[in-house]
Structure formats: C-alpha cells, structure tokens
Amino acid sequence: MFLGAYHFDGHADDLLPAYHRLLEGLPPGAVQLQLCVGTERGLTVFDTCPSRAEFAAFSGGDALRAALAAAGLPQPRVEQVGDVQHSVVGVSR
Known part of the structure; x- marks a missing residue:
C-alpha cells in the first residue's frame, strides 16, 4: 500500500x-x-493506493482533475509520501 x-x-x-x-x-x-486534516495552510488529504505507480497515475490523471473541479476544490500540491510499512486503526486499551 x-x-x-x-x-x-x-x-x-x-x-x-x-x-x-x-x-x-x-x-x-x-x-x-x-x-483529511485541517492545517494552517488549508486541508491535507492523506490517501492510500495499492502501489506507487497507481498513485502516480491517479494523482496526475484527468479524471481526478475533473472531479476536483466539479467539487469546487483547487488543484492540490501532490506529495508521494511512501510505502505503508505498518498501520494501526481502532486500538482500545
């Protein structure tokens, strides 16, 4: 991922x-x-894809640009963060 x-x-x-x-x-x-995280500069959306190649294709594609425009979002700065090594969700103590 x-x-x-x-x-x-x-x-x-x-x-x-x-x-x-x-x-x-x-x-x-x-x-x-x-x-989706509110920041001092606006919003940062951390999103996962199955692979780096799929993220690159999706994030640079016409379909995403059109969807963002239709929703009223500006074109974002895109960052390739890296491969997910481990994740924990919903841990209760």
Missing part, C-alpha cells in the same frame, strides 16, 4: 464542504484509507 498526500491551500472551513462533495461523487468502495 502506498501513501500520498494532497495539499489544498485555502481556509480549511471553506475547503471542507468541497471535499465532502468530492467524496459523495466517488463510487462505493473507491476509498480504502483516507484522512
């Missing part, structure tokens, strides 16, 4: 409704693991 990041500049409160519109337009099961 490969982790990438999409950095959207602006005010997080203004960008969040557009991010939700983007998610609503995705087919069921399209997102495996995604985190």
Whole structure:
C-alpha cells in the first residue's frame, strides 16, 4: 500500500464542504484509507493506493482533475509520501 498526500491551500472551513462533495461523487468502495486534516495552510488529504505507480497515475490523471473541479476544490500540491510499512486503526486499551 502506498501513501500520498494532497495539499489544498485555502481556509480549511471553506475547503471542507468541497471535499465532502468530492467524496459523495466517488463510487462505493473507491476509498480504502483516507484522512483529511485541517492545517494552517488549508486541508491535507492523506490517501492510500495499492502501489506507487497507481498513485502516480491517479494523482496526475484527468479524471481526478475533473472531479476536483466539479467539487469546487483547487488543484492540490501532490506529495508521494511512501510505502505503508505498518498501520494501526481502532486500538482500545
């Protein structure tokens, strides 16, 4: 699994409704693991893909550009973070 990041500049409160519109337009099961984080510069969306090659193809593709525009999101700065070595979700103590 490969982790990438999409950095959207602006005010997080203004960008969040557009991010939700983007998610609503995705087919069921399209997102495996995604985190949306408000930052001082806007929103950063951490997203996983099965491989680096798939992330590169998707993040640079026309389909994503069109979906972002339709949702009202600006084109992001894209970062290839790296291969996921381990993850923990929902640990209770």
